[in-house]
Amino acid sequence: MDKEVIAVSAMDAFEKLEKVGEGTYGKVYRAREKATGKIVALKKTRLHEDEEGVPSTTLREISILRMLARDPHIVMLMDVKQGLSKDGKTVLYLVFEYMDTDVKKYIRSFRQTGDNIPPQIVKSLMYQLCKGIAFCHGHGVLH
Structure with a gap:
C-alpha cells in the first residue's frame, strides 16, 4: 500500500471538534476518536524534513513524552500518527489524553x-x- 495513502487514512480515525490552542510548534485540537468516542487532544506539528525524514529532535521529544507518560502528574501521550496537510506537507499528530x-x-x-x-x-x-x-x-x- 502506498505510504501516502496510509498516512492520510491514519487521521480518518479522528474527528477534529475545535482548535483549543496554538503555539510555536503547532496547533492543538480537541478531537473524538471515531472507533471509541473517546475525546483526545491532537497536537498537529509540521515537520521540517531533512534528508533522514523525521528530525532527530522530534524523535527525541516523542521518546521523552512516552517515557514521562507513566507519571500521573504529566499529560499522557497516547499515540503518534503521521499525515499530510492540505498542501501535501508531512505532519505528525501527537495524540494526548484530553484535559478540560x-x-x-x-x-x-x-x-x-x-x-x-x-x-x-x-x-x-x-x-x-x-x-x-x-x-x-x-x-x-x-x-
Missing part, C-alpha cells in the same frame, strides 16, 4: 472574577506541579 483546562486558564479564571485561589487549592496545585517536575528531573529531563 490547564493551570494558566484556571488561574486566569480567578483573576477575572477578582477572587483569590483558596490556599488548599494552591497547595494541591503546587504539590502536583512539583511531583511532575520531580519525575522529569528523576529521569534526566529538565523542563
Whole structure:
C-alpha cells in the first residue's frame, strides 16, 4: 500500500471538534476518536524534513513524552500518527489524553472574577506541579 495513502487514512480515525490552542510548534485540537468516542487532544506539528525524514529532535521529544507518560502528574501521550496537510506537507499528530483546562486558564479564571485561589487549592496545585517536575528531573529531563 502506498505510504501516502496510509498516512492520510491514519487521521480518518479522528474527528477534529475545535482548535483549543496554538503555539510555536503547532496547533492543538480537541478531537473524538471515531472507533471509541473517546475525546483526545491532537497536537498537529509540521515537520521540517531533512534528508533522514523525521528530525532527530522530534524523535527525541516523542521518546521523552512516552517515557514521562507513566507519571500521573504529566499529560499522557497516547499515540503518534503521521499525515499530510492540505498542501501535501508531512505532519505528525501527537495524540494526548484530553484535559478540560490547564493551570494558566484556571488561574486566569480567578483573576477575572477578582477572587483569590483558596490556599488548599494552591497547595494541591503546587504539590502536583512539583511531583511532575520531580519525575522529569528523576529521569534526566529538565523542563
